[in-house]
Amino acid sequence: MTSSHLVYLIALPLFSSAFLILMGRKADKWGHIFATLISAAVFGVGVSEFMAMHSRAGDMRAVTQHLFSWISVGTFQVDASLLLDQLSICFVLLISGVGTLIHIYSIAYMSHDKDRRRFFAYLNFFIAAMLLLVLGDSYLNLYVGWEGVGLASYLLIGFWNQKPTYATAAKKAFVANRVGDVGLSLAIMIAFAQFGSVTFDGVKAGVHGASPAALTALGAMLLLAAAGKSAQFPLQSWLGDAMAGPTPVSALIHAATMVTAGVYLITRSNFIFDGSSTARLLVVIVGGITLLFGALIGTAKDDIKKALAASTMSQIGYMILASGLGPVGYAIAIMHLLTHGFFKAGMFLGAGSVMHGMDDEVNMRRYGAIGKVMPITFATFGLGYLAIIGVPPFAGFYSKDKIIEIAFNAGGTKGIILGGATLLGAAITAFYMTRLMVMTFAGSKRWDDKAHPHESPVLMWLPMVVLAIGSVATGFLFNSGNSLVNWLAPVLNPNNVESGSELMKPIVVSSLALLAVILGVALAVTKYRTVPVEAPEDVSIFTKVARRDLLQDAFNETVLMRPGQILTAGLVKTDYFAIDGLVRLIGAVVSGTSTFLRRIQNGYVRSYALIMVIGALALIATIWVVTL
Amino acid sequence: MDISNYLYLSAILFTIGAIGVVVRRNAIVVFMCVELMLNAANLAFVTFSRINGNLDGQVASFFTMVVAACEVVVGLAIIVTMYRSRRSASVDDASLLKR
Structure with missing residues (x-):
């Protein structure tokens, strides 16, 4: 089945987010209401899709929508397509439903903040990215949403970034998530190398003939991605600091929806883990x-x-x-x-x-x-x-x-x-x-x-x-x-x-x-x-x-951060002394030689003549020696 | 008389000319020394022509004379202009290119 309404789930909040940011201070008076209405509209679309899905027979429930052909290289085709099935609809309703409630809550909670409009723009952006995450029909589409929610999380944790500790907390969450994202991108690469496809259907079709080692590697990389996004061991340390964000953000992103994206990823990839x-x-x-x-x-x-x-x-x-x-x-x-x-x-x-x-x-x-x-x-x-x-x-x-x-x-x-x-x-x-x-x-x-x-x-x-x-x-x-x-x-x-x-x-x-x-x-x-x-x-x-959070930060600092700092300090020193040193040495030799050679150019015709004479003599002497 | 003596004379004249170019300051003298070197070369050409029994060397010396005549015209003009502008014919005073 195909549907033409799925795109609204993402397009509405995405448009609203861009609109509120571009409108600037002009939208301060009504921006929060606009964003909340958009979120409610998304919930409405979600509910109507759910109703439609519920009335269909069990094996006809999944609907897809093809948006555009995204990457087309030889036999490798990735379409920007959406897939709404029984699993995604649960998330759509949760994200838009809880999201709308939290929009309403934030109207009052953020009423004293002069940047409330920006806050709502970010919230809508988050809704759009999270819905793309659960609606994408391939790992690559999911990845776009995955990065989008990471960005939204970063922006919202650091919403009060005038406090340096809050800005640091945002950075910490972003960096920890990057580690997980490496896992997801590796998983996508493995999937492409093994199955030649990155869509859920394509990977599912290829799983049966795949080697167990490939599936294990794929599963482990997906787990790493899930650990980063869902604050699981060993990438858990960012979640506590993420509480620097406004409380509605903690409720929506760091409790109800985004941090559960890892669970979605694993359950969505059930065919891989089953193997x-x-x-x-x-x-x-x-x-x-x-x-x-x-x-x-x-x-x-x-x-x-x-x-x-x-x-x-x-x-x-x-x-x-x-x-x-x-x-x-x-x-x-x-x-x-x-x-x-x-x-x-x-x-x-x-x-x-x-x-x-x-x-x-x-x-x-x-x-x-x-x-x-x-x-x-x-x-x-x-x-x-x-x-x-x-x-x-x-x-x-x-x-x-x-x-x-x-x-x-x-x-x-x-x-x-x-x-x-x-x-x-x-x-x-x-x-x-x-x-x-x-x-x-x-x-x-x-x-x-x-x-x-x-x-x-x-x-x-x-x-x-x-x-x-x-x-x-x-x-x-x-x-x-x-x-x-x-x-x-x-x-x-x-x-x-x-x-x-x-x-x-x-x-x-x-x-x-x-x-x-x-x-x-x-x-x-x-x-x-x-x-x-x-x-x-x-x-x-x-x-x-x-x-002290079971020493998670101390562990990260001693095991990861300090060696990393030592490594970078070493690389900086190597760069300064070895690479730059060589360049500087060549420069010094050339300039030293030229300082010496410059003395010859003294401007006196007679000395030039002498050099010519000496040169000619040297030439003759050479010829004489060679022919001897 | 041994013909190689002409070559020795040519070498001596050339050396005198070269030393003159290097040690003398007066532009006229330097110029004359250059002429001396050219003529030493001419003498060598003519001598070799004689030794080899053909006219190639003689022709080459004519070329040298023609070039030397042109050079004298240009060279003397430069020296005169230089003297007019700076009241000196010393080659050491003409070191403007360095500065």
């Missing part, structure tokens, strides 16, 4: 490490946004892990991605609402008892909290429980380790989220008398309420009758692979998970009954390490 168990194992390892890594960082952060960022990292670790478990996991990963998109975006907006009321204070040790003054924020945040820790029947329960279940079912020792890791992760998640809740909303007030926390305006709490409803309902919605899994099955699990042998009954896994959650909550509640305003210094070495 290589080594690549799947790598994915699982990365996901498992990151989910614990992020969770541990989350336990020690006092900055509310950084705690949420660590939580995001951890939750994406869950998704990556699920997508590494093969056909049974892809749909579950997407389910967790969607529910996470709702509750994490909701919580970030809640955090933004608290900051809005507290004069941009982010230190949770300065909060306390905010639940009383900001009841709506408290309620919506609380629903998101219940969703993320996985209390039934909230959204996170369904998706995370499924992940724990299929992790246990992975089989053998691998299953035990993965299941144990996810279970431990669930307990730590419950601990740090409870800690965050208790420190922010409960207890006694620890803020200055100068601060006057107040409930945020309706434009801010309305999106929070919608997202909170999403965090309550989506899990049930996606899980009733396995609706999401069946919806995605034609794309992700065409052969209907069933989960392997069950290690434990689902009810046992759920009980275990719930037990872990209760343990985590109980521990946090007892531990954070009183919260000192200053962070205690006499803490264990583990806490200190966790406060």
Whole structure:
């Protein structure tokens, strides 16, 4: 099937972004409303496409649109074409839906910023790039969107770039993402070299006859790309600093959508990972490490946004892990991605609402008892909290429980380790989220008398309420009758692979998970009954390490940055002394010789005559010697 | 008389001319020394013509004389102009090209 409406999904926000930037200050008064309407229009197109898709039969649902022939070299053809199938539509609805809510929220949140129009232009640009990422029908089209969201992320993290630390944070995110992008470009090159095509269909068709080594290399490179974009180990360090951006950006880009692009990439490339168990194992390892890594960082952060960022990292670790478990996991990963998109975006907006009321204070040790003054924020945040820790029947329960279940079912020792890791992760998640809740909303007030926390305006709490409803309902919605899994099955699990042998009954896994959650909550509640305003210094070495993000920056600095600096310093010295030195030496020799030779040119005719005589004599002497 | 003596004479005349060009400052004298060298060459040509028994050398010496006559015209004109402009016929004073 083809459709002619797909292009609007990208063209509308892209046009709006360019328009708002080119209009300049003239658009300051209405730019934010324009951008929000555009975003809502994109959501409308997405919903109508979804309706149309839903009414078609299962194998007729994917639609394509050919835009133009992009690269045409000999037999190598790349078209700029869009593909909207059951997987992309999930993302389209999430991106445009949550995106629109966050546009609305930002109208109020950014109302005091004189650059609000520019902010909205960037947001629209992000929507366009992210939609291109999920709608491209080839890896090359995806790559364009992939770079686009990277740029949007950079621009928005550094939106307040008058603060040097924020500008540095933006740069850090950009550089870390470049490392991942190298992986994606290598993956595209491998795909072209192996299959002669970079479209999803072309690669899928070539996979069956491909060598396992090629598939493993391809999978590993895609994983590297996913690790960069999704802040997975070992490229995770940028996400915490990315919180320098305005909070709506953290909610949209660094929680709900962009950072989940890695999960999209892996699930979209399911045919590659199905062909290589080594690549799947790598994915699982990365996901498992990151989910614990992020969770541990989350336990020690006092900055509310950084705690949420660590939580995001951890939750994406869950998704990556699920997508590494093969056909049974892809749909579950997407389910967790969607529910996470709702509750994490909701919580970030809640955090933004608290900051809005507290004069941009982010230190949770300065909060306390905010639940009383900001009841709506408290309620919506609380629903998101219940969703993320996985209390039934909230959204996170369904998706995370499924992940724990299929992790246990992975089989053998691998299953035990993965299941144990996810279970431990669930307990730590419950601990740090409870800690965050208790420190922010409960207890006694620890803020200055100068601060006057107040409930945020309706434009801010309305999106929070919608997202909170999403965090309550989506899990049930996606899980009733396995609706999401069946919806995605034609794309992700065409052969209907069933989960392997069950290690434990689902009810046992759920009980275990719930037990872990209760343990985590109980521990946090007892531990954070009183919260000192200053962070205690006499803490264990583990806490200190966790406060420093498990030494990720120290590691990067000693292992990567310093040797890099030494290398560049060495290269500069080599260039200066060896290359430039040689050039300078040649110059010195020539100029020294010419200084000497210049003395001959003294302007006296007689000395020239003498030189001629000497020359003639020398010539004759030479001839005489030669003929002798 | 041994014919090679003419060649020795030619060599001596040439050497005197060359030394004169190098050591004398007066442009007229330098000029005369150049003429001396040319004539030394002419003498050598004529002598070789005699030794070889043909007229090639004699013809070459005529050419030399013609060229030398032209050179005298131009050269003397330059020397006179130089003397007029700077009241000196010293070749050492004419070192403007360097500066």
